[in-house]
Amino acid sequence: MRMLSLVVAATLTFGAAARADVSGDTIKIGVLGDQSGGFSYLAGKHAVEAAQMAVDDFGGKVLGKPVVIVAADHQNKADIAASISRKWFDVDGVDAIADLTGSAVALAVQEVARPRGKVLLISGAATTELTGKACSPTSSQWSWDTYSYAKAAASQIAKLGGTTWFFLTTDYAFGHSLQKDVTHFLEQSGGKVLGGVRFPFGVSDFSSFLLQAQASKAKVIGLATSGSDLLNAIKQAREFGIVQSGQQLASLVMFINDVEGLGLDVAQGLTLTTSFYWDQNDEARAWAKRFMERSGGFIPNFSTAGTYASVLHYLKAIEAAGTDDGKAVAAKMRDMPVNDFYNKNVKIRMDGRVLHKNYLMQVKSPAESKYRGDFYKVLSEMSGDESYKPLAESECPLVLNK
Secondary structure, three states: OHHHHHHHHHHHHHHHHHHOEOHHHOEEEEEEEOOOOOOOOOOHHHHHHHHHHHHHHHOOEEOOEEEEEEEEEOOOOHHHHHHHHHHHHHOOOOOEEEEOOOHHHHHHHHHHHHHHOOEEEEOOOOOHHHHOOOOOOOEEEOOOOHHHHHHHHHHHHHHOOOOEEEEEEEOOHHHHHHHHHHHHHHHHOOOEEEEEEEEOOOOOOOHHHHHHHHHHOOOEEEEEOOHHHHHHHHHHHHHOOOOOOOOEEEEOOOOHHHHHHHOHHHHOOOEEEEOOOOOOOHHHHHHHHHHHHHOOOOOOOHHHHHHHHHHHHHHHHHHHHOEOOHHHHHHHHHHOOEOOOOOOOEOEOOOOEEOOOEEEEEEOOOOOOOOOOOOEEEEEEEOHHHHOOOHHHOOOHHHHOO
């Protein structure tokens, strides 16, 4: 009888261990982002809140073990981000890293995570290299990338009659890449680039550039820039009466928080691309209301929503895999469809690309807006398969070596 009891006890112990194969008896998720620099108002503490909200909504535990969020500021420096991630993985027992605002940062951390088999949940970086040459079997890219936003803007605006473009492009790699991608998709759609001008980062006076854009008679002025440069260009375009005179402003990268900061009187008529709008359906509105209550009224943007969605899906995958082993969990994440308040049966491809829908939006006028955050009207939408770089064009070794 005693022997039988020991066997039963051993069996139960083994079964419990098998059901809860968790290193360190805790799931640790690090949110590594810009907490103090130029992107902190778009993600920063709000990305941390989004990750914590996903953990809370999941119940705070997975496989019977507590889930803990830790956070750090990478200061928009790749070397600092790499150093933090090494310590997190090697010393502090962090299982996965989320957010990763900034492409250079995300690429650096991906090089740290790949050989360690650690999971990255990237919602704050836009470079397609993350799912291209630098892809990893344990990383996934959420929310957006430059390819999808350029394609949606160029192809969908061209379908609506915006077939001639003039570019205002910030003179560094980010701006050059955006203009190149938009030009490619515009020409594929039968459109034409009439000209463009490059300007240095941080310029304050856009008058000469806007005069050239007006003189080109292009139907669309494409703004291949971001941050304060983008906002200054839009403000001054309003002063020049560009939209009022019939030309269209197309922002290639813009957050809803920027629209609110500008005000609808300035931003009205602007077109932009997004993979998430808080007011897009009842579920998104309910989630956004809860998030705004937690975050002091911050309207969630596509990056914030992507952080929440990625962490929630990661926890679901741990539960389904029965382990927190990075490679097993990442494989399970790809096997399982993504389902939340705005993703419905969305796939994660083998290269790590999450196939969100994308929407071409137009900013409403003040008269059209009925409440705070009622900023957009949908002009068109694209499926994930239509939006993102096809696997047939992929440079990801996971795809090429399949």
